[in-house]
Amino acid sequence: MDFPSFYDLDKVGTLYVPDTAGAISAGRALDLSPSAQAQVKTILLLVDPQVDFVHVDGKLSVPGAVEDTRRTIEWVFTNLNRLTTIAASLDSHLPIQIFSPAWWSNQEGLHPEPYTVIRSSDVNAGVWKPLYEVVWSISYVAKLEAQAKKELMIWPYHTLIGTPGHAITPALYEAIAYHASARQTQPVFLEKGMIPTTEYYSMLEPEVKVPDHPMGELNISFLNMLASYDLIYVAGQAESHCVLETVASIMRYFADQPAVLRKLRILEDCMSPVAHPTIDFAEIARKKFRVYAEQGLLIVNSRMPIR
Template sequence: MKPTYEEIVNIDHIASLGSNEDINQILALGQTTANLPASQDTKRTLLLAIDVQNDFMEEIGSLAVAGSKDDVRRLTQWMYRNLSSLTQVICSLDCHSMMQIFHPIWWLDKDNKHPDPFTIITYEDVARGVWKATNGETDRSLEYLFNLESAGKKQLCIWPYHCLEGTEGAKLESEFTKMLYFHAAARNVRPRLVYKGQDPYTEMYGIIHAEYDKEGYVNKEVLDAIREFDAIYIAGQASSHCVLASAEQILAYFKDDRSITSRITILEDCMSPIAGFEENTKEKFNMLRERYGIKIRKSTDVVL
C-alpha cells in the first residue's frame, strides 16, 4: 500500500537546517510500496533537479531564492503523484571551495578590502588595477574575464559564500532528499548526483559546462543520459541562473535534433528566479520554447 505524501514529507520542515530525516524509515516505506522496477518502464521519464540545496532555500540559505520553499513542496508533490511513472532522477549540486573566482576572498581593491557580495568585476576594472587577485592569479583572472566578456557570457558577479563543500548549505534540501530516496527505493533505481562548480578559475551555472575554461570540459555523461529518456522534466534553483543555463546548454548541444529538444518540459512552478531577474528569465525561457520546441508547464498540469 502506498504511504501518504505526509508520511514522507513534512512541508513545515522544508528548508529547515538540521531537520530530523530518518532515511532508513523512508527507504523502508519505499521498499514496501508496490511498483514495477524503473528498469521495466516502457516510457522512460527523467527529472533533472538543478541545485535543490540548502543554500538556495529562503530563510536559511546564504544565497536564498524567494519562493524556493513552495517550489520544493510542489516538486515533491509532483514526484509523489507520478511515482509509478518517473523512471530516474538526476540531481546537480553546486560544490565550491572558499577560494573561487566568484567569492569575495579572491579579490582585493587598492585599500586591501574584499568586494561586497553582488559586486560586478569587469576586465577593464582588473586591467586598471581597481581589483587584483589575492593569490597572485591576476593574469589568469584577466584571461578568464576577457574570454567571458568576449563570448557575451554573464558578467563576473561576486556571490556570497555558498555551497561550500562539507557544509550544511551544500546538502540537498532535507524534505526533497526524503522524496528522492523514497522514489529510489520504490522504483529500485539509484538517484544520480552530479557535482559542478569545483574549478576555482571559473563559474559553472549550467550542469553541462563552465562559462569558460581552458580545457573545454563538457559533461557527456549527462548528455548521454538525456538521450535515453522519452521525456525530460527540469526544475530547481535558481530559474534565472543555474536552471536556465542548464537548459540552454542542453538545448544548444542537441540543437540539430528536434526529436530530443521537444522531449523537454520546464516545470515553471517548481523553480524561482533571483530577485531582479524575473522578466528577463521569463523572456529567455519563452525564446527557448520558440527556438527548440520545449514545453513550459505547471507541475499540476503534468501527469506522466
C-alpha cells in the same frame, strides 16, 4: 492524493536529519514496478536543490524556493509510478574561488561585497585586482564577457563542501530516497563548481572551459544519457542562473536534434530567480525561456500530468 507518512510539508525548508530509513521503507511497501521496466522513460533534473539556495536562512537564499521545493516534492509523490530517474546537481564550492570576495581586492585592500559586478574595464583600470591566478583571472573576465556574454558576479560564500549549506534540503532528499526504493533504482548525483578558476552555473559545463581539468569541459556522456529518455523534466534553483544555464547547455548541444528538444519540460512553478537589487534576473530568464519554447521546449507546471 495521500502523501507518505514521513512527509511533513511544514518541515520543507528546515534543517533536520532526513528520515532515510522511513522513506525507503515506505517506498518498498508500494510494490511498484522497477524503473528498468518502464515503457516510457522520464527523468527529473533537479538543479542545485541545496540548503543554501532553498532555505530562507541559506547563504544564497532564493526567494520562493521553499514553496518551489514543496511543489517539487509533491510532484514526485504524485508521479512516482511514471518517474523513472531522478538526477540532481550539487553546487560544490571551495572557500576561495574566482567569484568569491576573497579572490579580489581594490586599491585600499578591501574585498568586493557580494553581488558586486566586476567588468574587464574595472580590472584593466585597477578598480579590482585579483589576488590569485593573476594572469588567468584578468583574461577570464574578458573571456567571460566575450564567450559567455556575462560579467563576473561576486557571490556570497555558499554551498561550501562539508558545510550544512551544501546538502540537499532534507525533505527533498527523503523524496529522492522514497522514489529510489519504490522504483528499485538509484538517483544520479552530479557535483559541479569545484574548479577555483571558473564559474559553473550549468550542471553540464563551466562558463569558461578549463581543458586541463577533468570537469572543465562539456559533460557529453550525461547529455547522451539524457537523450535516451522520452521525457526530461527540469526543476531547481535558481531559475535565472543554474537552471537557465543547464537548459541552455541542453538546447545548444541538441540544437540539430529537434526531437530531443521536444522532450524538455520546464516545471515553472518549481523554480525561482535570484533576487538582485538592480538586475531583473526574473525577466532575463523569462525572455530566454520564451526563446527556447519556440525551439520545442515546453513550459509546464507541477499540476499538469506527465506527457
